Amino acid sequence: xxxxxxxxxxxxxxxxxxxxxxxLTARPGEVTALVGPNGAGKTTLLLVLATLLVPDAGxxxxxxxxxxxxxxxxxxxxxxxxxxxxxxxxxxxxxYLQFCGRAMKLVHYEARAAExxxxxxxxxxxxxxxxxxxRGQKQRLGLMRALVHSPQVLLLDEPAxxxxxxxxxxLRELLRRLAxxxxxxxxxSHLLADLEELAxxxxxxxxxxTVGEHRLDALPAAxxxxxxxxxxxxxxxxxxxxxxxxxxxxxxxxxxxxxSDEAAADLLATLVGKGVRVVSCQPVGGQLEATxxxxxQ
Amino acid sequence: xxxxxxxxxxxxxxxxxxxxGRWRWLLGAWFAVLTLVTLLIRLAVQTVDxxxxxxxxxxxxxxxxxxxxxxxxxxxxxxxxxxxxxxRERGTLATLQVTRLSAGDIAVGKFAAAWGTxxxxxxxxxxxxxxxxxxxGVPFGRVAVVTVVVAxxxxxxxxxxxxLSSLLHRTTTSGVLAYLVVFxxxxxxxxxxxxxxxxxxxxxxxxxPGYCPGASAxxxxxxxxxxxxxxxxxxxxxxxxxxxxxxxxxxxxxLPPETTAERLQREALALRGxxxxxxxxxxxxxxxxxxxxxxxxxxxxxxGSPVWPWGLGFDVLVGVGALWVTARRLRTPSRDLPLGxxxx
Numbered sequence: 095x096x097x098x099x100x101x102x103x104x105x106x107x108x109x110x111x112x113x114x115x116x117x118l119t120a121r122p123g124e125v126t127a128l129v130g131p132n133g134a135g136k137t138t139l140l141l142v143l144a145t146l147l148v149p150d151a152g153x154x155x156x157x158x159x160x161x162x163x164x165x166x167x168x169x170x171x172x173x174x175x176x177x178x179x180x181x182x183x184x185x186x187x188x189x190y191l192q193f194c195g196r197a198m199k200l201v202h203y204e205a206r207a208a209e210x211x212x213x214x215x216x217x218x219x220x221x222x223x224x225x226x227x228x229r230g231q232k233q234r235l236g237l238m239r240a241l242v243h244s245p246q247v248l249l250l251d252e253p254a255x256x257x258x259x260x261x262x263x264x265l266r267e268l269l270r271r272l273a274x275x276x277x278x279x280x281x282x283s284h285l286l287a288d289l290e291e292l293a294x295x296x297x298x299x300x301x302x303x304t305v306g307e308h309r310l311d312a313l314p315a316a317x318x319x320x321x322x323x324x325x326x327x328x329x330x331x332x333x334x335x336x337x338x339x340x341x342x343x344x345x346x347x348x349x350x351x352x353x354s355d356e357a358a359a360d361l362l363a364t365l366v367g368k369g370v371r372v373v374s375c376q377p378v379g380g381q382l383e384a385t386x387x388x389x390x391q
Numbered sequence: 392x393x394x395x396x397x398x399x400x401x402x403x404x405x406x407x408x409x410x411x412g413r414w415r416w417l418l419g420a421w422f423a424v425l426t427l428v429t430l431l432i433r434l435a436v437q438t439v440d441x442x443x444x445x446x447x448x449x450x451x452x453x454x455x456x457x458x459x460x461x462x463x464x465x466x467x468x469x470x471x472x473x474x475x476x477x478x479r480e481r482g483t484l485a486t487l488q489v490t491r492l493s494a495g496d497i498a499v500g501k502f503a504a505a506w507g508t509x510x511x512x513x514x515x516x517x518x519x520x521x522x523x524x525x526x527x528g529v530p531f532g533r534v535a536v537v538t539v540v541v542a543x544x545x546x547x548x549x550x551x552x553x554x555l556s557s558l559l560h561r562t563t564t565s566g567v568l569a570y571l572v573v574f575x576x577x578x579x580x581x582x583x584x585x586x587x588x589x590x591x592x593x594x595x596x597x598x599x600p601g602y603c604p605g606a607s608a609x610x611x612x613x614x615x616x617x618x619x620x621x622x623x624x625x626x627x628x629x630x631x632x633x634x635x636x637x638x639x640x641x642x643x644x645x646l647p648p649e650t651t652a653e654r655l656q657r658e659a660l661a662l663r664g665x666x667x668x669x670x671x672x673x674x675x676x677x678x679x680x681x682x683x684x685x686x687x688x689x690x691x692x693x694x695g696s697p698v699w700p701w702g703l704g705f706d707v708l709v710g711v712g713a714l715w716v717t718a719r720r721l722r723t724p725s726r727d728l729p730l731g732x733x734x735x
Contacts, residue, residue: 145489147725148724169489198490
């Protein structure tokens with residue numbers, strides 16, 4: 095299978111074991127989220143997949159090729175965008191993308207650059223130097239660099255960091271479209287709400303180890319979740335909640351931790367039965383966030 | 392490694408370089424200083440000999456050439472000493488490494504851009520050089536050889552600086568070390584040679600036939616022997632060989648001896664009481680060259696042999712080796728990373 099398959103990847107830097115055994119599968123046509131706390135080994139794993147680091151152990155296949163044995167084959171089919179990257183400040187956006195196209199040995203690099211500028215909504219800025227761009231525009235330009243050779247595998251490390259809400263929505267749509275066109279997309283991110291709407295599968299990593307690999311539509315029901323309750327009058331609500339694990343009330347409502355969906359339904363029934371005029375009862379954070387909190391310590 | 396890849400990298404580096412600094416000012420200043428110095432030397436020659444000397448261009452060209460080499464050695468380390476680790480610092484190296492450009496493309500392309508820039512500086516010396524050629528005593532062959540030798544020497548220093556930038560994590564460290572390399576090549580070799588020369592001294596005994604007026608075949612005159620100390624420059628000359636100034640002076644083709652016509656003209660003038668000096672004898676390049684060859688000869692030998700093929704060969708080989716190391720250091724995926732170095 096093409097896409098990305100990694101088994102038992104390990105990599106240490108001197109005494110620091112950054113990755114101690116990560117398994118990951120990313121299918122073509124899908125977006126796979128790579129989720130874990132800072133320092134969990136996400137970036138290191140992506141560097142291994144991006145042909146930059148040799149793993150100490152484990153097998154890796156990217157777009158059907160081994161990044162260590164055949165780096166050039168992988169590079170021809172893989173696009174990578176790191177969490178922190180630089181652009182050549184003295185080039186214009188157009189020149190930058192043309193250079194990237196030439197570095198990828200594209201024949202029609204000029205046409206491709208024009209196409210990507212349009213895709214990134216940077217046509218008006220095309221002939222301005224890169225340092226004149228805003229942060230979000232730079233981020234978009236960097237993403238276009240990774241897309242210059244229309245890769246089958248896309249590795250994005252924190253692509254949404256620092257983007258405004260509109261750009262985040264656009265990024266989501268772009269990645270969905272690329273996946274629909276058949277690319278295997280791996281996104282590492284901390285924006286779980288975004289991922290919930292974007293990803294097809296999720297890989298949880300913690301302390302360099304894969305702790306869970308799930309389809310997003312079949313996430314294991316987290317044992318304990320937080321529910322937020324709002325009622326027309328606060329006092330009866332608080333009275334009725336006595337004995338449950340709840341926080342101090344805020345303007346947003348009262349957060350209650352409940353062990354299961356049944357418990358939530360039961361609590362709501364009880365509240366209504368007691369005459370509390372409840373106006374809303376909803377889980378705080380998505381299923382993804384709940385699973386994340388449970389899997390990572 | 393492909394030519395196309397090298398050109399892609401070199402063009403890119405060159406564009407960025409030109410747009411980044413105040414190159415026009417720097418080139419203008421470089422040109423102005425060299426022109427000024429050329430004219431000043433020319434004026435000095437005029438003053439010393441009241442304008443009657445032949446081949447006035449010889450001294451001017453020699454002085455100009457040594458100055459160009461000296462100044463260029465001060466400028467070129469900056470062209471490449473922060474090339475690789477600077478890119479890493481700015482976060483543009485890793486994104487280049489994941490393209491289809493090979494490590495060799497990147498290393499040689501960066502080298503070509505820096506070397507090309509230094510050749511632009513060298514080309515700016517052409518107008519003053521052409522002027523000295525009009526002043527006599529500077530044949531075209533000499534200019535050609537000297538220019539090629541300077542270009543090769545600058546290339547070696549640039550390659551070494553580039554290598555340092557790929558080996559060291561911090562741009563300031565590699566910058567300082569590149570200047571130390573230039574210092575070692577110029578001052579270092581000279582001082583080491585001087586010290587080694589002192590250490591090379593040995594006692595020797597020379598035996599010569601004695602002088603006895605009444606000697607005969609049956610009663611031969613005894614040989615007398617003398618003891619003395621001498622330095623053995625022939626054992627330590629190679630310490631001086633990598634010195635760029637030594638290489639340049641020694642490689643510059645020797646000036647042709649005075650022709651009969653020139654001698655006759657000089658003698659004719661002398662009869663009329665006008666004394667004309669031949670300035671070929673005071674050429675700074677030839678003078679340095681003769682001194683160096685003098686060191687490269689066994690005691691008793693009458694002629695020294697050239698030092699520059701060894702020196703230039705050594706420097707160019709080191710440069711090529713440095714490029715090879717740079718390419719190796721740029722190769723990904725990488726197994727070992729220096730402590731504290733991030734990939735991206």
